[in-house]
Amino acid sequence: SAGDHQSYMSYCLTLAQKSPPKPTNYRVGALLLDASQNTILATGYTLELPGNTHAEQCCFLKLLEKHNLPQDSEDRLAEVLPQNTILYTTVEPCGKRLSGNLPCVERILKIGKGGDGKGGIKKVYVGVKEPEKFVGENVGRQKLEGAGIEVVLVEGLEEEILKVATAGHVEEKA
Ligand SMILES: Nc1nc(=O)c(N)c(NC[C@H](O)[C@H](O)[C@H](O)COP(=O)(O)O)[nH]1
Numbered sequence: 001s002a003g004d005h006q007s008y009m010s011y012c013l014t015l016a017q018k019s020p021p022k023p024t025n026y027r028v029g030a031l032l033l034d035a036s037q038n039t040i041l042a043t044g045y046t047l048e049l050p051g052n053t054h055a056e057q058c059c060f061l062k063l064l065e066k067h068n069l070p071q072d073s074e075d076r077l078a079e080v081l082p083q084n085t086i087l088y089t090t091v092e093p094c095g096k097r098l099s100g101n102l103p104c105v106e107r108i109l110k111i112g113k114g115g116d117g118k119g120g121i122k123k124v125y126v127g128v129k130e131p132e133k134f135v136g137e138n139v140g141r142q143k144l145e146g147a148g149i150e151v152v153l154v155e156g157l158e159e160e161i162l163k164v165a166t167a168g169h170v171e172e173k174a
């Protein structure tokens with residue numbers, strides 16, 4: 001229900017607050033939920049793990065580690081994820097990264113939407129669309145929708161999420 005989405009999203013927001021502020025990224029919190037059991041499979045926040053990591057990327061890395069799968073083999077998460085897995089992230093998954101690292105949309109596409117016996121990410125709940133500060137318009141959500149992965153905006157926390165996300169940014173000169 002909408003209430004559950006908001007509570008998971010506000011939990012992601014508390015995770016985002018653990019992220020060390022930086023002027024060149026956003027402080028984001030994310031979690032992977034097994035929606036059939038209502039159990040959290042993994043949580044993550046920006047820079048939680050070494051290597052200029054994103055929140056969503058940290059969730060995937062933790063599951064890869066847990067299942068003794070190589071770091072860059074997100075595609076193999078389809079073997080271990082429940083079919084009804086949902087990703088919550090305070091800021092929508094990135095479609096492009098200034099650092100040139102693999103964007104989270106690409107990582108999600110490697111996992112796929114699951115179904116017919118395979119695990120996957122069925123839906124992505126986002127707290128805000130990515131602001132256009134770093135990479136212009138984020139067209140990642142169209143790619144996800146094109147792969148059958150539904151992207152849903154959870155309303156109500158936008159202001160809070162953006163305040164946390166941009167805490168490391170230098171105030172625009174008036
Ligand atoms: N969804 C999302 N989760 C994150 O954990 C994070 N940091 C961003 N941020 C998006 C922003 O576009 C990139 O942070 C910049 O493009 C800089 O790229 P790097 O982060 O240095 O790879 N977006």
Ligand SMILES: [Zn+2]
Pocket residue numbers: 054055056057093094103104105
């Ligand atoms: Zn990302």
